Amino acid sequence: MDRDQFEQFLLAHGGDPDRWPHGRRDAALALVATDDEARRMAAAIGHVDRSVQAAAAVGPAGDLAARILAIATGDERAIFDVTPAGIAGVLAGSLGLAGIGYAVTAAVAGLIVPAALLDTVATVVASGVAGGF
Template identity: 40%
Template sequence: MNTEQFTRLLDTHGTEPDRWPAAQRAAALALCAVSPAAHGQWMAAKRLDALLAAARAPVPDASRQARIVAGAVARLRARSETVRDWRWLFTRPIGAAFAASLVAGWLVGLELAESASADLVLADLRFEDLFL
C-alpha cells in the first residue's frame, strides 16, 4: 500500500481501522507505522473527525422547542402591547421630554396667534376710521 491508496482509504472508510476492509487493514496499519506522511494524514483526519463530532449540537426535544417559541411569542406580545399603550410616554424620560415639548409648542403657538391677530386688527384700521 502507498500513501495515495491510504488517502483513498481514509476518504472512503474514515479514520477508524475497524471500518477499513480487512484485506487492507493490516497493510494500512503497517504503512502508518513506517511512513510519517501516512501517520500525519491519519492523525489530521482523526483531529478533523473529533472537531466535527464536537460541533454537532444535540437536537432539543419538542417540548423544549415549544417552551422557547412560547416564551418568544409572549415577549413579542408584551412588547407590542407596550407600544400601543400611551403610558410609556410618561414613564420614560424621553416620553416626558416629548410631552413637555408638545405642550410648550402649543403654548407658544397660542401666544403667537393672539399677538398676530391683534396686529392685524390694528393694521386694518385707518386714521379716518377713528374719527367717523
Template identity: 35%
Template sequence: MNIERFKAILEAYGADPDRWPEAERDDAVAFLRSERSAQAAHDAAAELDGLLAPAAISAMPSEILTARLLRAVPQPEFLADWKRVAAAAALALAIGLGGGYVSGTLVPPADEEAYYEIAFDGLDSEVQFDWEGGA
C-alpha cells in the first residue's frame, strides 16, 4: 500500500474502513496505523464525512415537493391532445375502408373463377394450373 492508493480509497469510499474494498482493507488499515501521512489523510476524510453525513440523511424530498415536481413536468404534446389523435386515426380508418369498398377491392366477386383471376392476375400467362389435379 502506498499513500496515493490510500488517498484514492479515502476519496472513493470515505474514512470508514467498513466501506473500503475488502481485498485491500487489511493493507489499508495497517498502512493507516503505520504512516503519519496516512493518518492525516484519514482525519481529513473523516472531517469531510462528518460534513456530508447530515446531507445524506435529508437527501429524500418530501411528498409535497415530489408532487409539486411531478405536476410541474410538462406533458408531451401528443399525450395532451390524445382525443384529436384518436379521432384522426378513426377517420383515416373509415376513409380507407370506405374507399376500398367503393373502389370494388372489398366487394366480393360474383363467382369462384373471379377469385382465382384476381389472385393470380400477375402470374405468367404461359403457366397453366389445373386446380383439380395439379400442374
C-alpha cells in the first residue's frame, strides 16, 4: 500500500486501526510502522473523527427513556401519537392545501401560531417531496 492508497483508505475507513477492515489492515499498519508521513496522515484523520464525535455530543438524557416507555406502553397519547410527525399524519388529510395556505398567511401576517401546527404544515408539504437517500 502506498501513501495515495493509504490516504483513500483512511478517508473511507477512518483513523482508528481497530475499525480498519481486516483484509487491508495489515498493509496499512505496515506502512504506518515505517513511514512518518503515513502516521501524520492517520493522526489528521483521527482528529477529524474526534471532532465529529464532539459535534455529536449530547447532555444527559434526563427522563427521556421513561417518557418513551410511558408513551409506548401505557399512556393514552400513544394511541393518538402525539409526536409532531404523528399529529401531522392525523391532520394531514384534513388540512391539505388549506394548511399550507394558513401557514403562508400566518407568516405574512406575522401571527403567532402553535408550534405543533407549524410542524404539521411543514410535514404535510415535506412529505410530498419525501424520499430516502
